[in-house]
Amino acid sequence: xxxxxxxxxxxxxxxxxxxxxxxxxxxxxxxxxxxxxxxxxxxxxxxxxxxxxxxxxxxxxxxxxxxxxxxxxxxxxxxxxxxxxxxxxxxxxxxxxxxxxxxxxxxxxxxxxxxxxxxxxxxxxxxxxxxxxxxxxxxxxxxxxxxxxxxxxxxxxxxxxxxxxxxxxxxxxxxxxxxxxxxxxxxxxxxxx
Amino acid sequence: xxxxxxxxxxxxxxxxxxxxxxxxxxxxxxxxxxxxxxxxxxxxxxxxxxxxxxxxxxxxxxxxxxxxxxxxxxxxxxxxxxxxxxxxxxxxxxxxxxxxxxxxxxxxxxxxxxxxxxxxxxxxxxxxxxxxxxxxxxxxxxxxxxxxxxxxxxxxxxxxxxxxxxxxxxxxxxxxxxxxxxxxxxxxxxxxxxxxxxxxxxxxxxxxxxxxxxxxxxxxxxxxxxxxxxxxxxxxxxxxxxxxxxxxxxxxxxxxxxxxxxxxxxxxxxxxxxxxxxxxxxxxxxxxxxxxxxxxxxxxxxxxxxxxxxxxxxxxxxxxxxxxxxxxxxxxxxxxxxx
Numbered sequence: 311x312x313x314x315x316x317x318x319x320x321x322x323x324x325x326x327x328x329x330x331x332x333x334x335x336x337x338x339x340x341x342x343x344x345x346x347x348x349x350x351x352x353x354x355x356x357x358x359x360x361x362x363x364x365x366x367x368x369x370x371x372x373x374x375x376x377x378x379x380x381x382x383x384x385x386x387x388x389x390x391x392x393x394x395x396x397x398x399x400x401x402x403x404x405x406x407x408x409x410x411x412x413x414x415x416x417x418x419x420x421x422x423x424x425x426x427x428x429x430x431x432x433x434x435x436x437x438x439x440x441x442x443x444x445x446x447x448x449x450x451x452x453x454x455x456x457x458x459x460x461x462x463x464x465x466x467x468x469x470x471x472x473x474x475x476x477x478x479x480x481x482x483x484x485x486x487x488x489x490x491x492x493x494x495x496x497x498x499x500x501x502x503x
Numbered sequence: 504x505x506x507x508x509x510x511x512x513x514x515x516x517x518x519x520x521x522x523x524x525x526x527x528x529x530x531x532x533x534x535x536x537x538x539x540x541x542x543x544x545x546x547x548x549x550x551x552x553x554x555x556x557x558x559x560x561x562x563x564x565x566x567x568x569x570x571x572x573x574x575x576x577x578x579x580x581x582x583x584x585x586x587x588x589x590x591x592x593x594x595x596x597x598x599x600x601x602x603x604x605x606x607x608x609x610x611x612x613x614x615x616x617x618x619x620x621x622x623x624x625x626x627x628x629x630x631x632x633x634x635x636x637x638x639x640x641x642x643x644x645x646x647x648x649x650x651x652x653x654x655x656x657x658x659x660x661x662x663x664x665x666x667x668x669x670x671x672x673x674x675x676x677x678x679x680x681x682x683x684x685x686x687x688x689x690x691x692x693x694x695x696x697x698x699x700x701x702x703x704x705x706x707x708x709x710x711x712x713x714x715x716x717x718x719x720x721x722x723x724x725x726x727x728x729x730x731x732x733x734x735x736x737x738x739x740x741x742x743x744x745x746x747x748x749x750x751x752x753x754x755x756x757x758x759x760x761x762x763x764x765x766x767x768x769x770x771x772x773x774x775x776x777x778x779x780x781x782x783x784x785x786x787x788x789x790x791x792x793x794x795x796x797x798x799x800x801x802x803x804x805x806x807x808x809x810x811x812x813x814x815x816x817x818x819x820x821x822x823x824x825x826x827x828x829x830x831x832x833x834x835x836x837x838x839x840x841x842x
Contacts, residue, residue: 328768328769329537330537330584330587330588330591330766330768330769330779331584331768332533332537332587333530333533333534333537333582333583333584333585333586333587333588334582334583334584336529336530336533336583336587337582337583337584340522340526340529340530340583341522341526344519344520344522344525344526344529345519345520345522346519348517348519348520348522348525349513349516349517349518349519349520350516352517352520353520353525356520356525357524357525357528357529360522360525360529361525361528361529361532361533364529364532364533365532365533365536368533368536368537369536403516403517404515404516430514430515433511433512433514433515434515437512437515448509448512449512449516451509452509452512452513453512453513453516476509480509483512
């Protein structure tokens with residue numbers, strides 16, 4: 311087996327001459343994009359949105375900034391925009407009681423175990439009530455593991471604005487949770503992250 | 504690092520779903536976009552631009568990231584670039600006009616030109632020469648006829664007499680020409696081993712199923728290792744045959760499930776025609792199939808060494824030791840007619 315050592319930027323550049331080369335980018339990043347979308351919007355919407363993300367990316371590859379070696383933030387940005395029509399689905403999922411309990415193998419199980427059912431419920435309600443831009447930034451941070459800089463690229467803004475949106479989101483969540491779990495209600499932590 | 508609360512956000516959402524089927528569907532959609540996203544003239548220009556002096560780039564730059572999807576049942580799928588390249592061929596095949604029903608008075612005529620490096624060892628002395636063949640074939644459902652003529656392109660002093668005597672001995676006819684009649688057609692041979700046109704066409708949207716069909720048929724088709732034989736079947740099925748568009752498309756898609764198959768992108772054949780190359784290496788030899796992305800027709804096959812080969816002693820690694828270039832394909836009215 312050969313490992314592909316090309317940068318994402320090199321693959322995108324090559325795809326301008328040789329369109330089928332773009333499929334290598336799909337190979338690298340589809341699972342992460344799909345994983346993020348499936349968590350936010352469920353499997354059916356994620357399948358459609360992830361597919362559309364790569365179609366849009368392929369069509370827009372001519373405007374890709376070759377200085378950006380890693381295309382993942384760019385792809386996440388497209389994914390977030392493609393999935394905007396699914397916001398209602400996400401809010402419905404978050405407000406549905408008890409249907410999204412994490413299974414035992416979930417990597418967040420330790421944290422989850424520390425959140426009681428009432429807290430998780432409150433957290434979901436709070437997430438459903440966030441502004442779209444805040445929820446986009448927060449989920450790219452918490453679900454997609456992007457840095458503030460990468461989120462800024464994805465959302466077409468600055469790292470400072472990202473920090474501000476996540477801070478505001480955390481403040482809202484903390485407010486909802488404060489009564490249930492004072493120890494979790496410390497919005498300053500997110501800014502330091 | 505995310506703090507406790509931010510990590511807790513993750514628990515409010517369900518775990519990530521399995522991308523399996525979504526990945527397959529998305530890849531097919533992307534391949535269709537790649538295939539049809541640009542106007543034909545633009546695509547041709549792109550292909551020509553890419554092919555100009557870029558063969559080395561496409562060869563070296565063709566990355567392989569092997570993915571084994573859940574439910575692949577032991578059939579590893581090629582990387583996405585290869586799937587996309589083969590999907591281009593499949594789409595072109597599906598869009599091609601149906602092959603005419605061949606029978607009495609209707610033959611598929613194909614003319615090709617080949618160059619092969621041949622080494623013979625006689626009495627402890629090895630002799631190597633290049634032979635150029637011109638091949639014409641006429642096939643219909645009940646069989647066909649081949650005419651091959653050849654001449655040595657390059658040989659050592661004294662080799663011509665040896666070569667001509669070999670040709671006489673092997674072909675028992677005038678030097679350099681072989682005429683063989685009563686051959687079974689490739690599609691009939693496929694049907695014999697359980698991979699008929701209908702069986703392949705039924706699996707046009709089930710690439711794994713089509714690959715399984717080839718996998719089952721391969722040991723009956725020939726004696727090479729199974730995956731190599733599957734690749735041979737794909738090559739055989741795309742040249743000099745009257746397979747339906749569906750069967751041809753199924754062959755392209757099935758190739759993505761043959762171990763070791765990968766795309767080398769856009770390349771030019773020896774006549775300067777741009778096509779998409781897919782390749783597989785086996786036993787010191789890399790075989791390349793180059794097909795026309797707009798018609799799915801096979802343009803050229805190439806054979807290049809990637810290591811020592813018993814039957815080509817002394818040939819350096821990387822040597823082009825054979826190629827077959829497909830020049831003309833048409834339906835004609837008799838077993839001797841030419842377009």
